[in-house]
Amino acid sequence: MTHDFSNLRVDFPVLDQHVGGHPLVYLDNAATTHKPRSVIDAVARFYERDNSNVHRGLHALSMRATDGYEAARARTAKFINAADPAEIVFTRGTSESVNLVAQSWGAANLKPGDVVLCTEMEHHSNLVPWQLITARTGATLRYVPVVGDDAEGGLDLEAVDRLLTPEVKLFAFTHISNTLGVTNPVKELCAKARAVGAISVIDAAQSAGHEMVDVQDMGCDFLAFSGHKMAAPTGIGVLYGRRELLDTMPPWQGGGGMIANVEYAASTWKPAPERFEAGTPNVADAIGLHAAIDYLDSVGRPALGAHESELAQMACSALSELPGIRILGPRPGSARAGMVNFAFRDVHAHDVVTFADQDGVALRGGHHCNQPLMRKLGLPSTIRASFYLYNTPADVHALVASMRKILKFFGAE
Amino acid sequence: MSDLTDLYQAVILAHNKRPRNRGKLPTATRVASGDNPTCGDNCTVYLCMDGEKIGAVSFEGSGCAISQASASLMTTQLVGKSPAEAESTFAEFKDIVTTGGEPEAFSEIAAFAGVHAFPARIKCATLAWHAALDALKQPDRPIDD
Numbered sequence: 001m002t003h004d005f006s007n008l009r010v011d012f013p014v015l016d017q018h019v020g021g022h023p024l025v026y027l028d029n030a031a032t033t034h035k036p037r038s039v040i041d042a043v044a045r046f047y048e049r050d051n052s053n054v055h056r057g058l059h060a061l062s063m064r065a066t067d068g069y070e071a072a073r074a075r076t077a078k079f080i081n082a083a084d085p086a087e088i089v090f091t092r093g094t095s096e097s098v099n100l101v102a103q104s105w106g107a108a109n110l111k112p113g114d115v116v117l118c119t120e121m122e123h124h125s126n127l128v129p130w131q132l133i134t135a136r137t138g139a140t141l142r143y144v145p146v147v148g149d150d151a152e153g154g155l156d157l158e159a160v161d162r163l164l165t166p167e168v169k170l171f172a173f174t175h176i177s178n179t180l181g182v183t184n185p186v187k188e189l190c191a192k193a194r195a196v197g198a199i200s201v202i203d204a205a206q207s208a209g210h211e212m213v214d215v216q217d218m219g220c221d222f223l224a225f226s227g228h229k230m231a232a233p234t235g236i237g238v239l240y241g242r243r244e245l246l247d248t249m250p251p252w253q254g255g256g257g258m259i260a261n262v263e264y265a266a267s268t269w270k271p272a273p274e275r276f277e278a279g280t281p282n283v284a285d286a287i288g289l290h291a292a293i294d295y296l297d298s299v300g301r302p303a304l305g306a307h308e309s310e311l312a313q314m315a316c317s318a319l320s321e322l323p324g325i326r327i328l329g330p331r332p333g334s335a336r337a338g339m340v341n342f343a344f345r346d347v348h349a350h351d352v353v354t355f356a357d358q359d360g361v362a363l364r365g366g367h368h369c370n371q372p373l374m375r376k377l378g379l380p381s382t383i384r385a386s387f388y389l390y391n392t393p394a395d396v397h398a399l400v401a402s403m404r405k406i407l408k409f410f411g412a413e
Numbered sequence: 414m415s416d417l418t419d420l421y422q423a424v425i426l427a428h429n430k431r432p433r434n435r436g437k438l439p440t441a442t443r444v445a446s447g448d449n450p451t452c453g454d455n456c457t458v459y460l461c462m463d464g465e466k467i468g469a470v471s472f473e474g475s476g477c478a479i480s481q482a483s484a485s486l487m488t489t490q491l492v493g494k495s496p497a498e499a500e501s502t503f504a505e506f507k508d509i510v511t512t513g514g515e516p517e518a519f520s521e522i523a524a525f526a527g528v529h530a531f532p533a534r535i536k537c538a539t540l541a542w543h544a545a546l547d548a549l550k551q552p553d554r555p556i557d558d
Contacts, residue, residue: 350452350477351421354531358417367453380453380475409421410478411430 003303009390011036022360025398030178030339030386031364032228042291046284054283069283072290079293081214082240089273090286093237094205095125097224100239102129104252112138115167119144121177124369126203150328154182168198175207179370180329181336190219205229211305215240232292236285246272253278308338308387311396316340318400339386346412349381355406419527428482433489438471441556445547447540454480458544467491472541479534484541496549503542510538
């Protein structure tokens with residue numbers, strides 16, 4: 001089934017506006033995506049009709065709120081093919097999910113001599129939490145390098161074999177890089193981690209709302225993603241954890257909702273997932289996430305990812321003809337996820353982004369929360385165009401036309 | 414909506430293309446750096462004092478056209494000024510980039526008035542100036558490599 005992507009724009013109210021006198025061309029989707037009407041309505045409906053605290057009240061509204069929140073959990077489990085809804089912990093987003101694993105599993109299991117393996121292409125959210133916990137436990141943090149002057153070779157898979165020693169207790173890696181647009185062979189990486197007895201943690205922030213994500217097929221131990229990067233509200237995220245692991249982990253925050261019994265001297269905890277959800281959870285946005293998942297599945301994820309990837313390849317090929325351009329990640333003509341990250345020799349990224357904004361084209365300029373990699377590649381700042389289901393080939397043309405204009409303006413032809 | 418030519422004045426484009434006093438100043442006795450962590454811009458300013466006045470200024474670093482042109486132009490504005498005079502020049506510059514006002518006397522810094530319509534870029538324009546004022550507050554000493 002091929003979906004018609006040309007008319008999805010109308011589902012997103014925010015896209016119906018002009019910026020700089022031009023129709024908005026939103027190409028900053030790797031930072032955050034927009035929300036369809038159905039998600040906005042689901043959140044509004046919750047506040048208008050059902051708003052209440054969960055797991056506490058016996059009144060009608062509290063029961064409805066609890067049912068809505070738990071239905072969102074079950075729907076999320078189905079979305080990533082988790083075996084059990086109890087394997088879904090709601091968090092604020094990918095960063096909090098990774099921090100949860102680091103602070104709970106890491107603090108309980110890491111010791112001096114142990115190694116946490118990560119990769120050079122990680123977003124700060126899957127890098128800094130490991131720096132914090134290795135510093136605290138005395139474990140060592142190592143990185144799998146990327147290959148090529150423009151990281152066009154992706155992850156160095158031979159180095160993975162060399163670095164995955166028995167001392168490695170945890171291997172954390174991204175599914176799709178937010179900086180390079182490369183897709184890592186996550187199933188293979190999980191199998192390699194398992195072979196040395198290491199726990200695997202996948203950052204799925206750039207993949208969950210785009211590609212099929214099947215945690216059982218991947219064979220991962222943990223997987224983290226954010227709602228706001230997949231058409232859901234901000235402030236709701238997911239940590240998937242294998243049940244056997246979650247049940248052995250200590251709480252990382254204490255408070256209401258996570259306890260079984262509290263005495264003045266000590267307390268006992270509920271099982272997962274409640275153990276990891278201290279305090280009143282973000283009920284409304286979990287319900288928004290449910291609506292977003294329904295929306296994405298109505299479009300269909302294999303087609304959605306293919307559509308974005310096609311636009312990114314189209315942009316990559318057209319941009320590669322511009323003078324003095326340097327494109328990161330896969331070479332033009334090669335497969336890439338739905339983004340393209342580039343820099344011009346003669347015009348700084350911030351000047352480009354300001355200029356494009358005047359044409360109504362929203363881009364990201366900067367280090368993309370990946371400072372060490374940018375430093376390694378010798379780039380202080382780059383420009384990223386990232387696509388989602390509502391983007392079209394016309395958006396690619398607008399991007400390329402705007403880039404041509406700025407190069408001309410700065411005399412960089 | 415402001416036109417981009419208001420932001421990217423000819424003076425700014427010229428300073429960006431051919432920056433003045435770029436590079437390390439071997440005779441410098443004061444140095445300070447600044448950066449914008451969100452965008453990755455950085456700037457180091459070198460000062461050589463001549464008595465109570467600024468004898469020579471240079472800068473190093475990377476950033477957008479606004480930040481580079483501002484640093485370049487700043488080096489031409491500070492020579493011969495006392496620290497107090499440098500501070501009042503920065504105050505005037507800051508006023509221009511935040512309000513779009515005009516300088517009291519004719520000055521190339523007027524070229525930066527267009528920045529006020531682009532609030533996200535004000536920190537680009539002031540980066541080098543903050544580094545220069547930091548450097549001015551330091552005691553004189555030889556610059557380490």
